Amino acid sequence: MNDTRREDLDWLAFRYLAAELSPAESREFERRLEQDQQAREAIGRLVEVTCAVRGLAWDADAQVAPRPRDAWYRRRAVYWGAGLALSLALTLLLALPRRVDPTRRPSGSWAGALPPAELALVWSHARMELTEQPEDEASGWQWLAAGERDADASVAAPSASDETAFETPEWMVSAVLAMESEGGDQPAPTGNVEGI
Amino acid sequence: MSAADDGRMDPATVGDLYARYGAELQRFLIGLLRDFQLAADALQATFVKLAEQGHQSREESRKGWLFRVAYHEAMLLRRRQVVDETARRRTAWGREAVGDSADVGLVRAETVERVRQAISELPADQQQVVRMRIYEEKTFAIIAAELGIPLGTALGRMRTAMGKLRAKLDEQR
Numbered sequence: 214m215n216d217t218r219r220e221d222l223d224w225l226a227f228r229y230l231a232a233e234l235s236p237a238e239s240r241e242f243e244r245r246l247e248q249d250q251q252a253r254e255a256i257g258r259l260v261e262v263t264c265a266v267r268g269l270a271w272d273a274d275a276q277v278a279p280r281p282r283d284a285w286y287r288r289r290a291v292y293w294g295a296g297l298a299l300s301l302a303l304t305l306l307l308a309l310p311r312r313v314d315p316t317r318r319p320s321g322s323w324a325g326a327l328p329p330a331e332l333a334l335v336w337s338h339a340r341m342e343l344t345e346q347p348e349d350e351a352s353g354w355q356w357l358a359a360g361e362r363d364a365d366a367s368v369a370a371p372s373a374s375d376e377t378a379f380e381t382p383e384w385m386v387s388a389v390l391a392m393e394s395e396g397g398d399q400p401a402p403t404g405n406v407e408g409i
Numbered sequence: 410m411s412a413a414d415d416g417r418m419d420p421a422t423v424g425d426l427y428a429r430y431g432a433e434l435q436r437f438l439i440g441l442l443r444d445f446q447l448a449a450d451a452l453q454a455t456f457v458k459l460a461e462q463g464h465q466s467r468e469e470s471r472k473g474w475l476f477r478v479a480y481h482e483a484m485l486l487r488r489r490q491v492v493d494e495t496a497r498r499r500t501a502w503g504r505e506a507v508g509d510s511a512d513v514g515l516v517r518a519e520t521v522e523r524v525r526q527a528i529s530e531l532p533a534d535q536q537q538v539v540r541m542r543i544y545e546e547k548t549f550a551i552i553a554a555e556l557g558i559p560l561g562t563a564l565g566r567m568r569t570a571m572g573k574l575r576a577k578l579d580e581q582r
Contacts, residue, residue: 231499
């Protein structure tokens with residue numbers, strides 16, 4: 214079975230387990246279960262996964278723990294930022310003396326070449342760059358804005374931005390909406406189902 | 410083929426098969442019946458049938474044979490109307506269907522840990538839909554309303570997330 218067919222089977226099995234198939238679709242899927250071992254195994258596998266999801270400590274830890282490699286990934290970004298700031302500061306240190314006093318004779322002393330106020334400015338800028346990043350890192354993976362977090366997640370998992378990868382067909386949306394409003398314990402909302 | 414002298418399957422072989430496939434069959438039966446106790450009854454009936462008739466099945470297809478028998482045992486319970494419509498409208502992972510799945514050994518601790526890790530690698534928007542649909546048992550319509558997204562987007566996020574969870578668990582098996 215190729216990946217697409219397996220994904221389709223898993224999604225059908227999930228909808229069956231979620232009681233989101235119509236009675237006719239449920240009966241048809243159950244007839245398939247009589248013969249299709251892969252469909253039977255998909256059911257068993259999804260019961261395991263969904264029960265495991267339910268068994269997670271969501272209450273204690275609203276968003277389950279972040280990936281360890283996130284910290285590493287962002288630490289590397291901090292190092293790059295700090296290195297860049299340092300390079301910028303050194304470049305300014307090298308360039309500024311000539312610009313400030315092009316007629317000055319070489320004295321062999323950097324301190325004498327750069328006016329103290331400009332040196333202080335460059336150092337202050339570099340220090341700001343260096344000290345701000347660790348503070349951000351201290352707050353862990355949450356320091357990125359929501360949009361950036363999503364972008365990063367899509368780097369970690371190439372298909373992460375793929376809610377469009379599975380274009381939910383309109384018939385499925387309508388079917389789910391109908392099933393949920395028909396048999397669910399919860400009232401279906403009347404609004405915010407645009408795009409159906 | 411392992412058969413005892415009286416034409417029944419050797420109890421040791423039955424025990425081995427239970428150890429290998431019992432949990433998987435139990436999860437399959439819960440998916441069909443949405444009732445932990447009934448699933449346990451159907452599982453027991455399946456292995457009784459294995460002891461009585463399993464020696465007639467081929468060893469290489471025994472797993473499929475067990476699932477087929479389990480399926481028929483579950484459908485038998487359905488036909489006896491032991492399973493009412495309300496039960497069929499439950500989710501398979503709800504408390505009414507499986508009780509406390511950790512306590513009954515339905516899901517191993519290592520599986521929970523794998524799933525936790527796999528979920529932590531999902532984008533936040535997909536994690537949220539998974540949590541709301543499975544943990545909080547909200548319908549997709551409610552989820553879409555609360556998040557202010559179209560229903561199709563909520564479904565798409567769930568489908569993508571489930572695909573990734575399955576792939577992650579498969580590569581770790």
